[in-house]
Amino acid sequence: MESKFYEDAIDYWAQVPATLEGVLGGFEFISDDDVKGSSSFLEELFCCKNSSPPERNIALDCGAGIGRVTKxxxxxxxxxxxxxxxxxxxxxxxxxxxxxxxxxxTMYASGLQNFKPDKKYDVIWNQWVLGHLKDADLIEYFITCGNSLNPNGLIIVKENVTSSNKLEKDEVDSSVTRPMKHLLRIFKKAKLKIVKELKQEDFPKGIYPVHMFALRPNI
Ligand SMILES: C[S@@+](CC[C@H](N)C(=O)[O-])C[C@H]1O[C@@H](n2cnc3c(N)ncnc32)[C@H](O)[C@@H]1O
Incomplete structure (x- = not known):
């Protein structure tokens, strides 16, 4: 059985409409800028100047919602x-x-904390979902992702970070927003190294800063 933290998130998302507005919590107007920022980030990772770009065969969209990032x-x-x-x-x-x-x-119906990929991916994209995982589960999940990458594969994390430098809890959707140092500690514990990091630009003031990370197992 899942803990209350996970059960509450399931209940929260169960009453959210399956729309762009729903999955983006009323911020659907930032989707275009979000995608623009993600595209530039990906293109820089694919760029020939990058020493070991990932292949473009298969990606995994994690916490995919209605498939906004996929589409x-x-x-x-x-x-x-x-x-x-x-x-x-x-x-x-x-x-x-x-x-x-x-x-x-394939579309897998699963919580990320329980998900074990049955194939390998060139890119594993995680956006606006990892605050729904407890720290210990997130570390395990990252290790699993690291083991599920094709050669030159990358884990992408695109998440809110707090400006307060403190962990902030959201009791409504049962999630946390982590400060940068907390996120970096988790990457380290999962033995991931940062290949590239960038702050999303052109987002409205008053929302959390959003950072993109490209990560690889540190072997
Ligand atoms: C803010 S939405 C983001 C959706 C999508 N990544 C996007 O950017 O459009 C968060 C999504 O995470 C899903 N989610 C929440 N907890 C999850 C978990 N433990 N495992 C997998 N998905 C989860 C929700 O159902 C919801 O679809």
Whole structure:
């Protein structure tokens, strides 16, 4: 059985409409700038100047919601995209929402804390979901992701970070927002090294700063 922290998040997301507005908590107007920022970040990682760019065969969209990141970003860069999302209603919506179904591989209905990939990926994209994992589970999850990468594969993390430098809890959706130093400590414990890091630009003032990280196992 899942702990209350996870159960509460399941209950929260169960009553959220399967729409862009729903998955972005009323901030759907930032989606275009978000995708622009993610595209530039990815393109720099693919760039020939980068010593070991990932392949573009298959990506995994984690905590995928209705498939926003898959539809507007990942299907533009990868031949196939798998999705993992614990809310079944969101996954059903994703089938209709994503307009190039030939690019969609497997949709897994699972919490990330329980997810064990059965294949390897070039990119594993995690956006606005990792605050729903407890620290110990997040470290385990990152280790699992690291073991599920193809050669030159990358884990991408795109998450809010606090400006207060403190961990902030959200009792409404049962999540936490971590300060940068906390996130860096988790990467270190999971033995991940940062290949690239960038702050998302052009987001409205008054929301959490959003940072993108490209990570690889530190071997
Ligand atoms: C803020 S939405 C972001 C969705 C998507 N990543 C995006 O950027 O459009 C958070 C998503 O995480 C999912 N989620 C919450 N807890 C999760 C967990 N433990 N495992 C997998 N998905 C989870 C929710 O159901 C929801 O779809």
């Amino acid at each position: 507007f970003l990942l299907t533009k860069y990868f031949d196939k995209v798998d999705l993992v999302e614990q809310n079944q209603q969101f996954l059903e919506k994703a089938h209709h929402f994503i307009d190039n179904p030939d690019k969609i591989g």
